[in-house]
Amino acid sequence: MSLWLIAWRNIQQRSLASGLTALSMALGVALVAAVLVIHGVIDRSFRRGAQGYDLVIGPKGSPMQLVLNTVYYLGDPVGKIPYEHYMELISHRFQLPDGRVALPFTKCIPVCMGGSHLGFPLVATTPEFFELSFMEGGHYEFTRHGGQGRNMEIGNPWEAVIGPVVAKAANLKLGDQFQPRHTTGVEEEEDHEHHPFTVVGIFAPTGTPNDRAIFVNIEGFWRMHEHDHEQDTDSPGSESVSAGQSGSSASTAPQKPVPTEHRQPPSSSSASLSNPSSEHTPPHHAIQRAISAVLVRLDESDPTLNVALPRLIEDYRIGGVQAFQAVHPSVEVAKLLEGIIGNVQLVLLILAILVVVVAGVGILVSIYNSMNERKRDIAIMRALGASRLTVMMVILLESILLSLGGGAVGVVLSHGLIGILGPIITEHTGVQISALQFQLSELVLIPGLIVLASIVGYLPAVAAYRTDVAKALAASP
Amino acid sequence: MVLQLKEVKKSFTEPDGSPLPILDIPWFELGPGEQMVLVGPSGCGKTTLLHVIAGISRPDSGHVKVNGWDITLMTEAEVDRFRAETIGYVFQTFNLLPGFTALENVMLGMRFGRGRVDRNRAKYLLERVGLGHRLHHKPTALSVGEQQRVSVARALANRPKLILADEPTANVDAGHQQQIVDLLRKTCQEEKVALLIVTHNMEVAGQFSRVDRLEDFNLVLKKPSSSSLSPSDQ
Numbered sequence: 001m002s003l004w005l006i007a008w009r010n011i012q013q014r015s016l017a018s019g020l021t022a023l024s025m026a027l028g029v030a031l032v033a034a035v036l037v038i039h040g041v042i043d044r045s046f047r048r049g050a051q052g053y054d055l056v057i058g059p060k061g062s063p064m065q066l067v068l069n070t071v072y073y074l075g076d077p078v079g080k081i082p083y084e085h086y087m088e089l090i091s092h093r094f095q096l097p098d099g100r101v102a103l104p105f106t107k108c109i110p111v112c113m114g115g116s117h118l119g120f121p122l123v124a125t126t127p128e129f130f131e132l133s134f135m136e137g138g139h140y141e142f143t144r145h146g147g148q149g150r151n152m153e154i155g156n157p158w159e160a161v162i163g164p165v166v167a168k169a170a171n172l173k174l175g176d177q178f179q180p181r182h183t184t185g186v187e188e189e190e191d192h193e194h195h196p197f198t199v200v201g202i203f204a205p206t207g208t209p210n211d212r213a214i215f216v217n218i219e220g221f222w223r224m225h226e227h228d229h230e231q232d233t234d235s236p237g238s239e240s241v242s243a244g245q246s247g248s249s250a251s252t253a254p255q256k257p258v259p260t261e262h263r264q265p266p267s268s269s270s271a272s273l274s275n276p277s278s279e280h281t282p283p284h285h286a287i288q289r290a291i292s293a294v295l296v297r298l299d300e301s302d303p304t305l306n307v308a309l310p311r312l313i314e315d316y317r318i319g320g321v322q323a324f325q326a327v328h329p330s331v332e333v334a335k336l337l338e339g340i341i342g343n344v345q346l347v348l349l350i351l352a353i354l355v356v357v358v359a360g361v362g363i364l365v366s367i368y369n370s371m372n373e374r375k376r377d378i379a380i381m382r383a384l385g386a387s388r389l390t391v392m393m394v395i396l397l398e399s400i401l402l403s404l405g406g407g408a409v410g411v412v413l414s415h416g417l418i419g420i421l422g423p424i425i426t427e428h429t430g431v432q433i434s435a436l437q438f439q440l441s442e443l444v445l446i447p448g449l450i451v452l453a454s455i456v457g458y459l460p461a462v463a464a465y466r467t468d469v470a471k472a473l474a475a476s477p
Numbered sequence: 478m479v480l481q482l483k484e485v486k487k488s489f490t491e492p493d494g495s496p497l498p499i500l501d502i503p504w505f506e507l508g509p510g511e512q513m514v515l516v517g518p519s520g521c522g523k524t525t526l527l528h529v530i531a532g533i534s535r536p537d538s539g540h541v542k543v544n545g546w547d548i549t550l551m552t553e554a555e556v557d558r559f560r561a562e563t564i565g566y567v568f569q570t571f572n573l574l575p576g577f578t579a580l581e582n583v584m585l586g587m588r589f590g591r592g593r594v595d596r597n598r599a600k601y602l603l604e605r606v607g608l609g610h611r612l613h614h615k616p617t618a619l620s621v622g623e624q625q626r627v628s629v630a631r632a633l634a635n636r637p638k639l640i641l642a643d644e645p646t647a648n649v650d651a652g653h654q655q656q657i658v659d660l661l662r663k664t665c666q667e668e669k670v671a672l673l674i675v676t677h678n679m680e681v682a683g684q685f686s687r688v689d690r691l692e693d694f695n696l697v698l699k700k701p702s703s704s705s706l707s708p709s710d711q
Contacts, residue, residue, distance in 0.1 A: 012576055377575075382557065383572070384566070385561020385590055387553075388553070473528075
């Protein structure tokens with residue numbers, strides 16, 4: 001018969017008081033575990049979202065806003081980059097600090113934000129967006145793991161690819177058509193009729209904000225805006241390409257994407273898009289053609305370039321004016337996580353730990369209050385030969401059992417709730433969270449609870465240690 | 478001798494700080510396997526004497542030898558362990574732990590001795606006291622007679638050399654008193670354990686060949702000025 005069993009029997013003997021005490025500990029630990037898990041999931045989700053790109057280039061403005069809007073689809077775009085400025089930038093040969101002259105971009109993906117469908121953000125981009133990995137080792141899947149259909153094709157401007165969260169929430173299936181709104185949000189507003197986009201692909205869940213976004217061919221997006229512009233300016237004689245025509249027209253966009261390898265100007269997928277200055281596109285369309293940002297993948301084998309590039313891009317002048325900013329999304333995300341989310345987590349964690357400490361004090365009070373009625377039991381154990389240290393250990397073990405038992409229930413409670421609420425959270429935020437997502441930091445709970453239990457159990461344990469056996473045995477039972 | 482007391486004195490402190498003498502025993506002994514009864518009026522120090530013999534209380538002076546070992550020279554932890562291994566104690570109020578089954582109560586005594594819990598012996602002892610069918614019952618589910626029988630089994634668990642029984646029949650109904658006495662005597666005889674029973678029940682005392690009166694050898698009770706009472710006897 002171990003001391004653990006003796007402690008457990010003592011707990012059973014006072015099952016109601018012990019149960020309530022353990023419950024308070026369970027609630028406290030559940031709170032701590034929930035904070036740790038949710039923070040871990042948010043942290044991973046944010047970092048995962050930022051992993052796909054080495055650099056985000058956008059108009060001059062807030063770097064945080066640029067990253068939040070471009071990578072997480074939050075807030076408004078910083079501004080617009082005229083398409084010709086973008087083309088000029090990506091074909092520019094930069095002089096590096098080591099004297100080399102280089103075309104620095106391995107992959108450039110233009111994106112244009114603006115518009116939404118049923119509250120989900122609309123992202124206009126090129127098919128190459130889905131050829132990049134969204135994180136290390138993570139590729140967009142259209143045929144496996146729940147993915148359906150295919151990537152959009154560069155020659156079909158009215159094609160769209162949607163994230164799995166959008167597909168479920170907006171009930172969009174392959175072949176469905178939709179007309180996005182020009183603004184974000186779900187508010188009803190006056191919108192022009194224009195050519196609908198057709199869903200051709202639903203990619204498998206990535207656990208990134210992309211899961212809750214709608215991706216349309218940037219060519220179609222531009223045409224949609226051109227069409228609206230024509231309607232707004234009421235110019236029936238304009239030369240704009242009608243939606244019907246453009247949907248089947250290959251003349252505005254080459255069929256074959258141009259390879260975008262490093263040092264092959266222009267190193268952008270948009271080089272394969274209809275060039276505003278080309279003979280196929282009416283000149284006034286160039287006014288409409290702008291992008292919000294450029295997602296860049298750099299050559300990992302050239303650290304000098306990667307370090308120097310943001311500065312070089314920011315120093316790049318068009319018409320004597322700074323035109324761009326370049327930010328490392330992972331750096332901005334780290335700032336966000338450490339500066340804001342980290343502090344929020346810290347506050348929540350401190351509050352949750354305080355709840356656990358209060359629950360610990362509850363254990364102290366519960367055991368200490370029971371000491372009077374248990375003096376006789378302790379005296380009996382002493383009379384049977386238990387040493388003072390042994391009875392002290394029994395009380396400490398009792399405190400540890402209550403804490404660890406309550407803690408285990410708390411962790412199960414926390415993960416159970418996360419399991420129940422997970423699908424709802426995923427549906428609304430795209431953040432994938434499941435009951436089995438454990439954080440390494442949760443392991444700290446075990447030694448933490450043992451230390452707490454030892455501290456709170458010490459006082460009653462000392463009372464047990466000091467029990468006068470003869471006096472306690474003489475007292476009436 | 479399995480038990481030997483020499484010049485043992487014990488007193489308590491009164492609220493005003495003055496000493497209250499309880500025991501002053503020049504000599505007392507009990508042979509191996511011997512069975513005896515110690516009688517005396519209430520409050521004469523019988524329980525205090527048992528506590529001193531068991532090492533639960535320390536004498537103010539003198540020597541207490543159990544099975545040849547002077548427990549007054551041991552540290553408290555050594556006495557605790559020695560008590561667990563060498564002395565069995567049967568209480569007037571049984572003192573079974575309420576959260577434990579009959580079997581666990583018996584095994585509890587083993588845990589504090591050599592640390593090795595012999596489940597089979599615990600079962601055997603309970604069967605021997607007629608409780609083989611009540612192994613997993615908690616004390617509240619047992620009659621007082623059954624509880625005292627568990628207490629006897631527990632006292633024998635570690636194969637002690639000496640059993641101290643403090644008024645073992647006082648809380649047992651008349652019908653079962655003799656059963657308890659017979660059980661104690663028989664099992665002690667079989668296990669070759671010395672038995673010291675404290676009682677004021679003369680019917681019980683009459684069954685033993687050796688009956689000592691505490692007032693005959695406790696000098697505190699012989700002094701004319703003595704009006705001492707042991708707190709634990711009250």
